[in-house]
Amino acid sequence: MATPTSTATSCHFHSDLALDLGRFINNPHLHDVVVLCNDTSFFAHKDVLRARCAVLHDLFRSNDDAVLEIDTDPTVVAHLLKFVYTARFPEVDSIAHVTELLRLARHLQLHDLVVNLGLRFHDQVIAPSSDEDDEGDERCERSSPERRRRPAAEGPAVFHRPRHHSLTKFLDASRFDGKVTVVVGPYRFRRQCAILLASRSTWFADRIDAPDAVVDASAFPIEQMARVLRFLRMEGPEDTFANVDAALEAHRWATVLGAHSLLSWIEHVIVTRFISANTVCTIWSTVECSEYLAERCQAFIQDHFIECASSPGFLTLRADQVKGTLNAGMINADAGDMLLALRRWADSNATRQSDSDRILLDLLPPNTIFNHHLRMQLLGVTADRHPIMQC
Known part of the structure; x- marks a missing residue:
């Protein structure tokens, strides 16, 4: 069975996938976000930008605006989008473009692009010097993710060009x-x-x-x-x-x-x-599980909750993972079967029965996605507040 789609946050695509995505660069007929650069417009896709760049992932999560402004040369934006869509390092023939592309790559935390540009143009690329640290810190603070997150009503997010650069070598x-x-x-x-x-x-x-x-x-x-x-x-x-x-x-x-x-x-x-019902919980429980893998695992469990809850790995999930799954979206499962599965998880994570009841109650807070009647049924309580079942 095909796994459900989900937004991604890992840094890079598989090479075959990147080649396919290259066909969608700057497509005016198929896009959901416009990148404005001076008088030039570039057409892009939020899912691709979010998947390739954690900074833009956070930005689009808190800002639904379909316009993104970047204050730089349009050629630099074209190079940036090509790298984002294909994972291929751009061929840049202007040192000014290299410097600006390096600045944007640092700002967007595209680490592979930063290192590649620094190594290829090590004797020409310039970086902030110590006498500009204070100003650089101020720019960094103004452009931090918290500063970039704004309501859509305030207009598109803007990435500004710094006023000047220093002449310090980027890398020996x-x-x-x-x-x-x-x-x-x-x-x-x-x-x-x-x-x-x-x-x-x-x-x-x-x-x-x-x-x-x-x-x-x-x-x-x-x-x-x-x-x-x-x-x-x-x-x-x-x-x-x-x-x-x-x-x-x-x-x-x-x-x-x-x-x-x-x-x-x-x-x-x-x-x-x-990813399957038998492996998804094991994958999600690994220490190195990235945000991308976590989102895909969570979506899979929501679509196949009972099958996944029957696997031994379900009992190893942390409380925040189980609670996040219950609150992230609709779950296709019978309420009684869900209660049994959650009760098994609570029992395995409790030292005594009273702890099990408390843990189960904590999994289903008042702001859960379930409506009031279903929540009461999951908690084992009738409309008269009397327990109706113990599992």
């Missing part, structure tokens, strides 16, 4: 100019391109300190490091995982490495191949 990239060796126990991966590893993994960017550096990665399993290096060299990821446990293990190590593109591909595999 001499250490990324060569080939490095990655050591995993007795194994050596030789002649790995430093700039590719550093631009696609924050872990490698922090540890490559010379053009011929030897990076000790002995803490990683050899099969996990081999997969990561193959992906970071842009040779493509491994197409299959044996089971959901293998996918979650790869997801955990990709998180440690800060390989955001690989994380997105693994999440794509988990969502499209492994």
